[in-house]
Amino acid sequence: MTLSAKRLGERCGLTAEEMNILLKEEGFLSGEPGNYYPTEKGKLFVVEKGDDNGYGGYAFRGWSWFEWDERILEELDTSVENKRYIREKTSEERRRRRAEKAAESEAYWKKVNSRKEQPAEDISNELKDSTTGKLVISALALVGYGIYKVITHITKNDD
Numbered sequence: 001m002t003l004s005a006k007r008l009g010e011r012c013g014l015t016a017e018e019m020n021i022l023l024k025e026e027g028f029l030s031g032e033p034g035n036y037y038p039t040e041k042g043k044l045f046v047v048e049k050g051d052d053n054g055y056g057g058y059a060f061r062g063w064s065w066f067e068w069d070e071r072i073l074e075e076l077d078t079s080v081e082n083k084r085y086i087r088e089k090t091s092e093e094r095r096r097r098r099a100e101k102a103a104e105s106e107a108y109w110k111k112v113n114s115r116k117e118q119p120a121e122d123i124s125n126e127l128k129d130s131t132t133g134k135l136v137i138s139a140l141a142l143v144g145y146g147i148y149k150v151i152t153h154i155t156k157n158d159d
Contacts, residue, residue: 002047002067011070012078014086021093022086023068026076033093038066045072 003011009019020036023029028042038046050064 001070003070018086018090021090045069
């Protein structure tokens with residue numbers, strides 16, 4: 001029988017996040033939350049499963065997860081002390097990720113606010129030089145050409 005990290009965790013009193021940290025600490029997983037992959041040691045116990053939303057093309061969304069052979073529980077240290085350590089490590093990881101996110105957000109807003117203080121002339125020069133500016137200008141040119149074609153078509157049909 002195979003079990004997700006959530007189900008494995010339920011069996012030993014851990015959350016899915018804590019179980020993934022335990023699997024990583026014990027050498028069965030590598031990577032970061034949302035981007036884990038099994039190590040050579042982990043490949044002996046894991047199967048990757050997936051699903052999708054049933055749509056095709058642009059609307060397609062797919063996801064995958066790992067399911068572990070329940071025998072892996074015999075390989076893991078689920079002692080009270082180790083579970084305490086895993087909970088502390090998980091908490092530290094959450095704090096670290098929150099701090100990174102806050103720093104990224106602060107840097108973003110600092111950049112946005114500094115742009116508000118720039119003269120409009122400086123911003124238009126930045127747009128001219130940037131890829132986004134070139135895309136905006138191209139889109140406006142395309143829209144203008146489309147309007148021109150529509151007007152010429154309408155005026156030809158009126159004659």
